[in-house]
Amino acid sequence: MLKALIFDMDGTLVHSDPVHLExxxxxxxxxxxxINEEIYRSTIIGRTNEAIFASLLPHLPxxxxxxxxxxxxxxxxxxxSDLKPLEGLLDLLAWAETRGIRIALVTNAPRLNADHMLEALGLARRFEVEITIEEVERGKPDPLPYLTALERLGIGADQAIAFEDSPSGMRAAKAAGLFSFGVLTGLSADEMREIGADGAILTFRDPALWEVLEHRIGR
Known part of the structure; x- marks a missing residue:
């Protein structure tokens, strides 16, 4: 039985990657x-700042x-300053809330960014559990952030669905045992499936998503 939806933030709740690249x-x-799109995709997307700057500036302390x-x-x-939720996100959150399905956030971003983005998107205080990079010893691709969210929700991995847009995020979600959708704001459907995604969606209105949701709530 579906009890929770767990979302990454950048590239999942909102198509923020162009702003990060800039x-x-x-x-x-x-x-x-x-920093161009190729470098962003290969070296930056989904990784922790620690790993990013170590790889881009290895000569610096x-x-x-x-x-x-x-x-x-x-x-x-x-x-x-002008962020918009990904298409269909607000409807999905409302659908979950009316059915008692809990929502959580798991991001490699720092708390200041999470607070800023959720406020800008009109999503402040919408997530029951919020895991940022400061709250775990290891960020994605380690499964620890997702395992921490599951622990705080008090549910098993088989009771939740995750949404991710990056290779590191998808690997983290799958290593935690979660059924996971790849959100195609940066990668192709084939790339997502190659790293383990159970499904791939362009927006939260995708029929493939709703078919799974209806099945998981017993309809």
Missing amino acids: AFAEVLRPEGVE VEKHEAYADEKEATFRRMA
């Missing part, structure tokens, strides 16, 4: 590092990585 490009330009990460996130929050 923020990384602005912050790293003084270091002579070019950890302290500089942390400083650049803070600057990038502040830049993102400055740029992310």
Whole structure:
């Protein structure tokens, strides 16, 4: 029986990747590092800031990585002033709430970003459980963030569905044992299925999603 929906944030609740790409490009330009869509997809999307800056600036100490990460996130929050929920998201949340299906957030983003984005999207206080990068010892692709969310919800993996847009996020959700939809804001359906997605959707209005939801609630 379906008891919870668990969402990633960037690229899942909202198509925010173009803003993140622009923020990384602005912050790293003084270091002579070019950030384009290919680099963003291969090196950045879904990874922790720790891993991202270690790979892009391997010649710098950890302290500089942390400083650049803070600057990038502040830049993102400055740029992310006109965010809109992904199509169908608000209807899905309302559908879940009227049926007593709980909703949770699991993101590699820092708390400041999560609060900023949820407020901008009109989703503040909509998620019963919110797991940000500060709350776990290991971020995605480790399953720990999802396992932590399941523990706080008090349910098993077979009682929830996850939504992810990145390879690291999908690997984390599947390693935690969750039935998972890949949201196609950055990857193709084939790419999502290759990394383990049980289904792939363009928006939250996709009939493939609703077929699974109706089946899982016993209709």
